[in-house]
Amino acid sequence: MFKKIQDWFDERIGLTELINEFNGERIPRRGGWAYTFGSLLAFLFTIQVVTGIFLLFYYVPYFPIARNATYFIKHHVMLGNVLLGIHLWGAFTMIFFLLVHMSRVYFSGAYKKPRELQWVVGMVLFSVVVILGLTGYMLIGNENSWWTINVLTNVASHTPVIGGFLRIIIRGGTETSVITMQHIFAVHVWLLPAVVMLFIPIHLFMIRKTGHQGMALEYKNNKLPDDDPNKWIRPDGTVPFFPDQFYKDMIVALGVFAVIYILAVVVGAPVGPMYRPLALNFAPEADWYFLANEELLKYFPGHGLIIFSTFLVPTIGFMILFALPFIDRGHERSPFKRPAATVLGILFLLLLVYLTLIGGEPKAPATV
């Protein structure tokens, strides 16, 4: 019976061949677990899309009501707290594993020729996902959302030349209003997810095109010198994507999903208080992944220097990251054989952790 259905499809569209083509991709053998982060991110994105779609059944992006709609989902919709919790912790997990995935690619030199474009496409995905996180934070509609919208649109207003216009366009006017919330909503649920859905296939397509290349440990038996580009074409051993690599992907996906699920059920998603523009004692807080940037904003005092913290440093930092494969052009891949890149990477990660930790401290407590 099953064979008959299969034949029916094969005669028309060659389905089996297509599936084998998809599943048969050869993956380098030794680093299997290190290569699971990419598919884990695709999995997490799917989770975000699915939970997000069903959160829309109850959500209203109107400013004073948005927070109450979120509260309603959490407390009055059956199992809504779980759905909301998965969406929140899934987002946090996604940003965390994006950083892990990026670090893995960075330290194993996987962005090098011929995979430069993969890195650039990956950076686009990274930028978009961070903005998705920020807009999601704004859509909760609580007090933090209100101030985050104000602060971040003000940050945008310090962009040279177009800054003022940019802020008016984002806000839909001079002030944060219902239009602002509608813009953020449209960007969060449609515009940026569409970009992600477009760029994930490009990212995957490029991996297929550049072939089964891996970390330096895949080439131990290879006698070619490191600066020979041909060395990286032939790993010592490969396995088919399905089921060998997919099996590892699924185990990692299950583990991470279990953690998200437990966090969603046990900790849940804090909704927070209604926004009060008149509050005299409220200290706005950013989400954890934005704290490093938040800390940066505290430096560079004065009129002439403000542009460093709001525009120049983040923009130049992002540009360097985007252009990384074109800056570091050596063929060497092992992190131990390119100490400068490795040390710089570790220092950058430490700086990020340090800024995040001090950025999370209370700044000007009302009781001082």
Place this chain on the structure above:
Amino acid sequence: MAKSSEESPARRTFMMVVIGLISTVIGIALAVPILGEVLSPLFKKRDIVWTKLSAVSDLEKISPLTPKFIPVYFKVKEGWSINTLPRQVIVVKDITGDLHFFSNQCTHLGCPLHWIPARQKFMCPCHGGMFNVLGEVVGGPPPRPLYEWIHKIDKGSVFIQNKFLDNPKERGI
């Protein structure tokens, strides 16, 4: 019958030009209304209103160099709705007896300021900006002194406009 692109290179060039032109025309035709929609807020005039704050006689009673926070509720048109924007006005009487009407938003990135009586300073909870009671920057990253609301005194009452003095780029609010 027209020649195929394989039979005539000229025909191939012609087809490619036509494909390119059609794409460009459709693209521009779509991009213009989309740009118009997105940029529309730039061309809308902002709704400016006067709102009564308090009687002058009440404000003159406050002790000098002690900020008094008074909420003001602007009813303004925003997009398709008329909304009430609650905002804080910090009234400060200086030693000569003049009244200042400051906004409680930090001039750095707009967070709500806290008044710390023990230090006689406004402090920003976000990035550590500090202002003295007369709105001057005394620490942290703010690029300029506190914004002052545009105000007028009419028939013994103070009226506030939802607009800041000396704010060419319309930051804050």
